Amino acid sequence: MASRRALRWLVGGPPFFFLVLFFLLPALIMVVASLRYPGDFGGLAPLVATRPGEEAGLTTETYRVFFSDWIYAEIFAKSFGVAALTTLACLVAAYPLALLIARSDKRHRDLMVLLVVLPFASNFLVRIYAWMIILGPFDLLFSRFAVIVGMVYVNLPFMILPLYTNLEKHDPVLLDAAQDLGANAWRRFWRVTFPLSLPGIFSGAALVFIPVLGMFAIPEILGGKDDWIVGNMIKESFLGTRDWPFGSMLSLMLTVAVLAVAGAASWLAGKALKRA
Amino acid sequence: MALLEIRNVTRRFGPLLAVDGVSLAVEAGEFFTLLGPSGCGKTTLLRMIAGFDQPDAGEILLDGADMADTPPEKRPIHTVFQSYALFPHMTVAQNIAFPLRMAGREPARIAQQVNDALRLVHLEEKDAHYPHELSGGQKQRVALARSLVNRPRLLLLDEPLGALDAKLREEMQVELIEMQRAVGITFVFVTHSQSEALALSSRIAVMNRGRVEQVDDPSRLYSQPRNRFVADFIGKINMLEGEVVAAAEGGARLRVPGLGEIESRGGSGLAPGVAAALAVRPEQVRIAEAGAELPLANRYAGKVRDFLYVGDVTTYIVDLPNGQQLRALLPNSAPGRAKFFEVGDAVTVAWPAEAGVMLAQ
Amino acid sequence: MRRLALGLEGVALAALFASFLASSGKVALAGTAFGLLGVAVLAGLAGGRREMPRFWLWFASVLVYAFLYIPLAIVVIFSFNDSKLNAEWVGFTTAWYAKLLADESMLRAALNSVLIACTAAAVATVLGTMAGIAMHRFRPRLLPFLVFTPVAMPEILLGVSLLIFFLDTAAPLLAMVGIDFGLGLVTVVIAHITFCIGFVAIIVRARLAGMDESIFEAARDLGATPWRTFREVTLPLILPGVIAGALMAFTLSIDDFVITFFTAGVGTKTLPLEIYTMIKVAVTPEVNAISALLMSLTLALIVIASKLAPDLMRAPA
Numbered sequence: 001m002a003s004r005r006a007l008r009w010l011v012g013g014p015p016f017f018f019l020v021l022f023f024l025l026p027a028l029i030m031v032v033a034s035l036r037y038p039g040d041f042g043g044l045a046p047l048v049a050t051r052p053g054e055e056a057g058l059t060t061e062t063y064r065v066f067f068s069d070w071i072y073a074e075i076f077a078k079s080f081g082v083a084a085l086t087t088l089a090c091l092v093a094a095y096p097l098a099l100l101i102a103r104s105d106k107r108h109r110d111l112m113v114l115l116v117v118l119p120f121a122s123n124f125l126v127r128i129y130a131w132m133i134i135l136g137p138f139d140l141l142f143s144r145f146a147v148i149v150g151m152v153y154v155n156l157p158f159m160i161l162p163l164y165t166n167l168e169k170h171d172p173v174l175l176d177a178a179q180d181l182g183a184n185a186w187r188r189f190w191r192v193t194f195p196l197s198l199p200g201i202f203s204g205a206a207l208v209f210i211p212v213l214g215m216f217a218i219p220e221i222l223g224g225k226d227d228w229i230v231g232n233m234i235k236e237s238f239l240g241t242r243d244w245p246f247g248s249m250l251s252l253m254l255t256v257a258v259l260a261v262a263g264a265a266s267w268l269a270g271k272a273l274k275r276a
Numbered sequence: 277m278a279l280l281e282i283r284n285v286t287r288r289f290g291p292l293l294a295v296d297g298v299s300l301a302v303e304a305g306e307f308f309t310l311l312g313p314s315g316c317g318k319t320t321l322l323r324m325i326a327g328f329d330q331p332d333a334g335e336i337l338l339d340g341a342d343m344a345d346t347p348p349e350k351r352p353i354h355t356v357f358q359s360y361a362l363f364p365h366m367t368v369a370q371n372i373a374f375p376l377r378m379a380g381r382e383p384a385r386i387a388q389q390v391n392d393a394l395r396l397v398h399l400e401e402k403d404a405h406y407p408h409e410l411s412g413g414q415k416q417r418v419a420l421a422r423s424l425v426n427r428p429r430l431l432l433l434d435e436p437l438g439a440l441d442a443k444l445r446e447e448m449q450v451e452l453i454e455m456q457r458a459v460g461i462t463f464v465f466v467t468h469s470q471s472e473a474l475a476l477s478s479r480i481a482v483m484n485r486g487r488v489e490q491v492d493d494p495s496r497l498y499s500q501p502r503n504r505f506v507a508d509f510i511g512k513i514n515m516l517e518g519e520v521v522a523a524a525e526g527g528a529r530l531r532v533p534g535l536g537e538i539e540s541r542g543g544s545g546l547a548p549g550v551a552a553a554l555a556v557r558p559e560q561v562r563i564a565e566a567g568a569e570l571p572l573a574n575r576y577a578g579k580v581r582d583f584l585y586v587g588d589v590t591t592y593i594v595d596l597p598n599g600q601q602l603r604a605l606l607p608n609s610a611p612g613r614a615k616f617f618e619v620g621d622a623v624t625v626a627w628p629a630e631a632g633v634m635l636a637q
Numbered sequence: 638m639r640r641l642a643l644g645l646e647g648v649a650l651a652a653l654f655a656s657f658l659a660s661s662g663k664v665a666l667a668g669t670a671f672g673l674l675g676v677a678v679l680a681g682l683a684g685g686r687r688e689m690p691r692f693w694l695w696f697a698s699v700l701v702y703a704f705l706y707i708p709l710a711i712v713v714i715f716s717f718n719d720s721k722l723n724a725e726w727v728g729f730t731t732a733w734y735a736k737l738l739a740d741e742s743m744l745r746a747a748l749n750s751v752l753i754a755c756t757a758a759a760v761a762t763v764l765g766t767m768a769g770i771a772m773h774r775f776r777p778r779l780l781p782f783l784v785f786t787p788v789a790m791p792e793i794l795l796g797v798s799l800l801i802f803f804l805d806t807a808a809p810l811l812a813m814v815g816i817d818f819g820l821g822l823v824t825v826v827i828a829h830i831t832f833c834i835g836f837v838a839i840i841v842r843a844r845l846a847g848m849d850e851s852i853f854e855a856a857r858d859l860g861a862t863p864w865r866t867f868r869e870v871t872l873p874l875i876l877p878g879v880i881a882g883a884l885m886a887f888t889l890s891i892d893d894f895v896i897t898f899f900t901a902g903v904g905t906k907t908l909p910l911e912i913y914t915m916i917k918v919a920v921t922p923e924v925n926a927i928s929a930l931l932m933s934l935t936l937a938l939i940v941i942a943s944k945l946a947p948d949l950m951r952a953p954a
Contacts, residue, residue, distance in 0.1 A: 007863060012771030012780055015764040015834055019783040022831050023795070026802035033801050044805050093704070096697030103694075114943060119705045121935040123892045125912045126928035130708030132916070133715065156705065214791020217894065221916060231793050238797055238899070244805075251797050258790060328854055348857045361855035365873045374869075378860030422859065 034062055034248035044244050062249035072250075076257065079229035082219075083212040086151040087205050090159040093152065094204065098160050099193070102167035113164065120157050127154055128221050135222070146222040151212055158211075159204040166200025167193070198272035206265035210258050230254050277340055279304040279462055280325065280430055285334035287320055294320040295331070296486035302430075302464060307456050309465040311473040312483035313509070318466045321483075322432050325464065326355050338429060349378070354423035355432040358439070360415045362407040362422075369394070369403040372422045379426055393421040396455065413444050417451075424459055433465045437472065449475055470510045474498065482506050499557075504635055507555040512591075514561070514602050514632075516554045520546045528634055530554055534598020539573040543634025556632035558605035563592055566622035575626040578602065580617045592617060594625055709932065716925035733926040743927065746906040753822060753907060754890035757829035762883040764830065765837025766875070772838065773845040788835035796899030799828050803900065820902025828900040829890045836889065837882035844878035877945040884942040888935050 035058045037045035066072050101112045119127070131150050135141045170193065178188045216231030230250060237247030278301035287295040295317040302308045310318040323329040325336060327348035335342050343351060354375065362371050372393050376386040394400045397417035407415060416436060423431055437445045437452075453476055456463050467473055473480050474494045481491045482505070490502045501507035504515070518532035520543065528543035530552060538554055546552055562570055566577060578594040581601060585608075592604045604625055617623055719728035737743055768784050771777060787795050803824050811818040856866040872879075894909040901910060908931060915924045 008771065008775045008777070011767050012775060012777055015768035015771070015838075016777075016780055016783065018764055019780075019787075019831065019834065022799070022802075022827055023783060023787055025806075026798035029802050029806055030798040033805070044801070093697075093701050096694050097701045100694045100698045114940075115702065116705070117943075118936060118939065119709055121888070121939045122709055122932040123909055123912065123928060123935070124894050125909055125916065126712060126932065127708065129912070129916055129920075129924060129928065130712045132920070133711055134708055153704070153708065156701075210789070211791055214793045216793065217913075231791070234793055234797060238800060244801060247797060248801065251794055254791065255794060262789075326858060328858075348854075349860050349862055353858075355855070355858045357851045357855055359849055359851050361849065361851040363852055363856070363870055365870075374856070374861075375859040378865065426860075 030248045030251060032058075034245055034252050035059060036245050037061070038243045038245050043242060062245045065246070066249060066253065075228065075230055075233060076253070079213050079231075080257075082147065082151065082229055083209045085148055086155060086212050087159075087208045089148065089152045090156050090208050091201065091205065094156060094159040094163055098163035098167055098200075101160075101164050102170070109168075113161070116157050116160050124154065125217065128218055131222060141222065142224045144223065144227055147219050147227050150218040150222045151215070154215075154218065155208045155212060158207040162204040162207060163197065163200045166197050166203075170196055195272075195275070198275075199269045202265045202269035202272060206262055209261055209265075213257060213261070214254060230257075278302060279339065280464070281335075281337040281340075282321070282325070283335045283337065285321070285324065285331040285336060287317075287324065287329065287331050293486050295324070297334070298483075298486070298488050299334075300481055300488065300491065302462060304462050305460055307453070307463045307465065307476055307478045309467060309473040309477040309480045310483055311467060311470060311480050311509075313468055315485075316483040317486040318468075318483050319434060322355075322434055322464065322466050325430075326353055326432055327351050352429040353432060354428040354430075355434060356419050356423050356436045358435045360407075360419040360436075362415055362418055364407050367404050367406055368399065368410070368418050371407070371418060372425050374422065375426045381426075389425055393425040396424070396458070397421045412440055413448060416440065416448060420452075420455065424455075424461065427459070428461065430462050430464060433463060435467055437467075445472075452476060474510070482509060484509075500633055501555065501635070504553065504555075507633070507635060512558055512603060512605075514556045514558065516556070516600070518552065518554070520548050520550045520552050520634075522548055527629060528552075530634065532598065534600070535576060535596060539629040540632060540634050541630045542632065546634065546636055550636060552634055552636050554632050555635055556627055558591055558603040560631040561602060561604040561625055561627050563594070563604040563606065563617070564624050564626075566624055568624050570624055570626040572626040573629040575624060576602075578623055578625050580619055580621045580623055582619060583617065592623075594623060596625075712925050713929045713932070716922055716929045718922055718925075720922075733922045734930075736923055737926050737930075740923070742906065743908075743911055743923075746908050746911040749822065749905060750891050750907040750909075753825050753829060754887045756826050757833055757890045758883050758886040760826075761830045761833035761886045762837050762879060765834040765882055765886070766841050766879050768834060768838040769841025769845065770871070770875075773842050784835050784838045786835075787832040788839075792832070792893075792895035793899075795832060796828065796896040799824070799831075799896070800899045820900060821905045824900045824902070825897055825905065825907070828896045829886075829893060832896065833886035833889055836885050837879070840878045840882040840885070841875055844875050848874060881942040881945040884938050884945075888938045888942075891931070892935060 033044055037059060039045045097116070101109055101116075104112060128150050131146065131153060132141060135146050135149070140146055174192050174196075175188055178192050183191065213229075214231050215229070216235045219227045219229055219232055220235075230253075234247050234250045234254065237243050237250060280300075280302040282298055282300040285295055285298050286293070298317070298321060310321060312318050320329065324331050327343065327346065330344070335344065337343065338351070338353070363374065366374070369390050372390045373386050376389055381389070390403070391400070394403055397420060399414060399417055399421070402410065402414065402418075407418070410418065419436070437448050440448060449472060465473075465476060474497075477494055479491060479493050480497055482489045482497065484505050490497060490506045492500075497506065498510055501510060501513075507513050508515070516530070516532050516535070516538060518530040518535075518538070521529040521531045521537055523529075523544055523546045525544055527539065527541040528546055530538045530540060530543070532538055532554075540554055543552060543554075562572065564570055576596055578596050580592055581595045582593045584591040584593070587608070589605055589607050592606070594602045594604060596602050602625055716733055717729050717731065719730040719732070765784075768780060772781055772784070800820075803818075803820060808818045852870060853866055856870045857863070861869060892909060893907075894913065897907050897910060898913070901907065906914075908927065912924060912927060915921070
């Protein structure tokens with residue numbers, strides 16, 4: 001019916017157009033920006049030269065620089081390393097808690113989940129600041145360790161919640177069956193619980209890994225100069241050196257990395273789901 | 277002029293032909309039922325009558341007017357949904373008042389009509405309750421009251437008794453008939469339960485795979501099924517397959533392998549040599565001890581293979597000489613079984629030539 | 638046995654925490670704390686084989702909860718510390734809160750934050766609700782991508798792309814029609830709306846998915862136009878979800894740092910930006926005080942939101 005189509009645009013239209021204008025369009029502009037020259041006073045040079053001799057138009061200079069200097073590969077590798085370490089630490093810390101919540105009875109469960117989410121209510125910077133206070137006296141500030149602790153602290157709820165959601169759905173009968181067949185607690189965990197929880201692990205890992213790749217505040221505040229990761233470089237490009245094309249290019253590289261991780265995570269989760 | 281006319285309506289979902297050239301006419305005041313197995317298209321057809329779906333071909337007319345351009349909210353047709361679809365955030369009274377408010381009636385009139393409706397379904401004291409506080413049967417009645425309160429031209433019911441347990445279901449069936457008679461509104465009822473359809477309807481349309489197989493009143497549908505599907509779907513039936521030997525004005529003879537020739541008053545239009553079957557209802561088959569004198573045209577010796585005692589009747593499953601099984605139904609009017617046949621007993625089964633129908637392939 | 642172990646554990650953790658507060662005697666306290674922890678572990682081990690896995694779960698869980706809450710507790714406690722430094726506890730005072738209330742730039746930042754949050758939450762709630770309904774009813778293909786990607790991607794990407802958009806595309810275009818456009822409140826609001834829409838949409842869509850579809854058809858069947866169906870049936874039923882979404886949007890907006898950082902420009906400050914400046918420039922317990930206040934506010938909002946949409950907390954996207 002014609003009215004159904006009209007209704008569809010009436011209801012879905014406004015958010016659609018808003019997001020096209022303020023999300024999709026800026027993204028596309030950023031892609032183009034990565035191919036432009038930096039302006040004289042920072043920012044971007046115009047697409048069409050307004051003065052003779054001015055740099056204008058499109059160029060793949062930024063990409064050339066990126067692929068020619070090892071330092072960028074290093075920074076990406078470092079970012080992945082930090083993200084991986086953070087994810088692993090979050091997993092180890094989150095698993096027991098998620099397991100406990102999943103196995104508790106209903107009344108306690110909601111309270112425990114709320115208690116996990118509440119620290120999330122505090123401001124992001126406040127949480128980083130808290131660790132400044134704690135690590136300062138121990139002289140652990142401005143170190144790689146501090147950065148990891150900060151990252152883990154900020155991302156932990158994102159690992160706990162997907163894990164818990166997955167573990168809650170496990171059928172306790174499976175564990176009874178395993179015990180009935182002679183498996184002890186540790187075996188039961190490794191052979192039954194852990195494999196079944198893999199989809200949850202992968203979603204949690206993605207929810208932690210991806211934001212960590214893009215963070216800059218934690219390395220900046222808790223870390224030293226050589227703890228910089230991609231996020232810091234991007235921030236520096238836009239607000240420090242004001243080399244916007246370069247920053248745009250880095251952002252695109254980050255996007256590619258994020259998409260690759262997301263794709264890998266969902267593929268792995270899908271395989272794990274099939275096996276379960 | 278029929279109240280509701282469905283003319284050659286077709287509806288496709290991709291490669292699936294849900295409704296295939298269906299034509300029906302429903303008269304005012306009828307209790308008309310669409311009966312068929314799941315997937316036969318009855319619910320799709322109902323939704324098209326209500327306006328939630330459009331036919332790909334054909335017309336649906338109400339009082340002679342084509343409803344194609346009328347959206348559901350403008351049609352004077354209401355539906356009772358299988359899940360009752362009561363508004364959870366409104367009380368019973370507010371639920372029932374809803375269609376009246378949509379129609380723009382005055383508040384005083386609305387209150388009056390809501391009370392009348394509540395009285396009709398015997399739920400006066402539940403007016404301030406919320407749907408989640410009601411039992412299944414009560415929700416059912418609120419849904420009915422809500423759909424009837426502003427006297428639609430037609431009421432559609434989509435398997436409304438499906439979620440009720442057997443006893444409640446039977447009670448509601450009686451209430452439904454009484455209610456329909458009291459308000460006089462035309463009902464179009466959808467169900468897959470043939471016993472329910474037989475009990476409630478003034479006329480039934482049996483549907484299968486998008487087509488209408490037969491439209492008739494219940495007794496004619498039961499005793500004169502037009503084809504195998506209808507014969508098999510309605511009630512229980514015995515099918516004896518064979519070949520037509522001779523056919524004349526008064527009847528036909530059917531040769532069944534292993535049983536010889538069966539005499540029947542039906543099948544006069546069939547040509548000799550054609551494959552056909554005699555469909556005979558179990559209650560038309562008489563059963564007696566072996567060697568008993570039963571003066572009926574078709575008489576065979578058999579052995580009791582099994583029996584089903586369900587309290588009011590007993591069905592005997594008898595092995596015929598050709599290896600086939602025949603069902604014979606007996607009412608248990610005295611305590612215990614009517615006739616004491618045990619498994620393995622030799623018996624005689626017989627039926628008259630007037631019994632059953634001859635069905636072609 | 639297990640209860641004893643947990644009790645000892647609790648005391649040990651409290652002692653560890655207290656040792657942060659006391660400068661002298663820290664070693665002694667820390668030592669006692671570790672000793673108690675050790676005893677707790679042994680008690681747990683002795684508690685019988687049956688209970689063992691459960692005990693370890695509890696132990697690890699308490700540690701994690703402590704890890705989550707102790708840093709925040711420290712921030713709050715030290716906001717009452719009568720000393721410029723955060724290192725040692727000197728005495729109790731509310732002077733920092735008083736200083737906060739007298740701080741002009743802080744108050745302006747707070748006002749900005751609230752203004753931005755209210756506006757962004759309002760618009761994002763409307764747009765997000767529409768998006769949630771549209772996605773549930775019409776199953777569009779592009780809209781979910783547009784709605785959810787700003788939520789899933791690292792915030793810096795959204796912040797940076799909007800920066801370019803506002804300054805390099807929007808500003809010159811608007812300048813051509815005589816409008817002087819730059820980074821400020823408006824750009825921050827727009828940015829916040831962009832990523833808040835997704836949260837509201839998720840909540841609304843989840844709420845709709847849990848409802849019996851036939852009641853909307855029933856409403857139309859009984860004579861309600863699509864608009865009246867929405868007003869009489871849909872809206873009342875999704876309202877708790879919509880309000881929860883609004884509260885979440887408000888909270889996210891007030892707390893946002895990264896995106897605001899890139900789209901606020903020089904003159905505009907929000908609370909998180911002020912905190913950031915204070916952390917980088919001069920750290921005083923004023924930061925603790927404003928943090929404590931901000932925490933209480935968002936805490937209250939989250940608790941209310943969780944009451945209105947309990948499924949939010951139970952089944953995250």
